[in-house]
Amino acid sequence: MRVFRLLVFLMLFALAGESLALEVQLRPEAEVPGEMVTLADVAELSPQDDLSRSLQTLELFKSPAPGQSRSYSAREIRGRITRQVPSLTGLVLTGAQEIRVARASQLLGPDQVELLVRDSILGSDQLPVGSQVYIRSLNLPRPLVLPLGTVSTEVIPSDPRILGNSRFSLLVRVNNQLVHNISLRVSLEVLAPVVVAARDLQRGSVLEEADLLMQNQDVSALRNPVFDAAPLVGKTIKRKVRSGHALDLSFIDFPPTIARGDLVVLRIRQGALEITAQGEARQDGMVGETIRVRNSRSKKDVLGVVVAPGLVDLEY
Secondary structure (H helix, E strand, O other): OHHHHHHHHHHHHHHOOOOOEEEEEEOOEEEEOOOEEEHHHHEEEEOOOHHHHHHOOOEEEEOOOOOOEEEEEHHHHHHHHHHHOOOOOEEEEEEOOEEEEEEOOEEEOHHHHHHHHHHHHHOOOOOOOOOEEEEEEEOOOOOEEEOOOOEEEEEEEOOOOOOOOOEEEEEEEEOOEEEEEEEEEEEEEEEEEEEEEOOOEOOOOEOOHHHEEEEEEEOOOOOOEOOOOHHHOOOEEOOOEOOOOEOEHHHEEOOOOEOOOOEEEEEEEEOOEEEEEEEEEOOOEOOOOEEEEEEOOOOOEEEEEEEEOOEEEEOO
């Protein structure tokens, strides 16, 4: 559309009997901010009149990648101008015979990426307040070169369970456009107060308060560490744990939130609409687990998610 308007202007200018004379003085170097190189980026135009002002925004080339450069000859630039504006007969090129065009950029360095990963982990609700996160290694040896604009980032763990994770995806956007999607290998150390065995615990033991201690440990290699000892008191431990070792939730025999054979309420929700029915649990399940339940009216088994004792949400 811009070139079309320019052609219309030049046609009217020519019909008026004016001479379309223009001097384009090329610079030896230019730095461009955007994706296209315009005539105004690489040259001074004279005389300063309606013609030169109209030609300033003429797009010549696609810009190099951010942080990169490329050289163009005066002959190439003349060809680009005359092909787009064939009615421009009085074109005179002066100045440099070759121009080096560089694309402006900004950098996102390894130190900044490390902070982004660290903040993402600290922001997880899987860690207690006061956890300390250290990144021992990160496979990003060079800064990321970005185009100019507003930068936004997103760090996504490969596993929703943050602890034990060694891979993250870094998404980098500039002006809401995705410019990098990088896989990061990260070695973590995460110090947090966790529940450990105060003495050697035998399989089948019923836990007492004296059996448990809170101790700062590196929990990065633990899948399901326990950050509060109180819920474990009175529970049975399913495996032997040596003194000083951290307890894992999988070591503890928790009674199911819903047990096989329990009568439950089956609930379907869609927006403000809620429908309930009676049912029977066909499996044990904890909160958040999917179990089979039988609809008491239809006698059919369906899958649902345990929400609370006696309540199962069905998928709609």
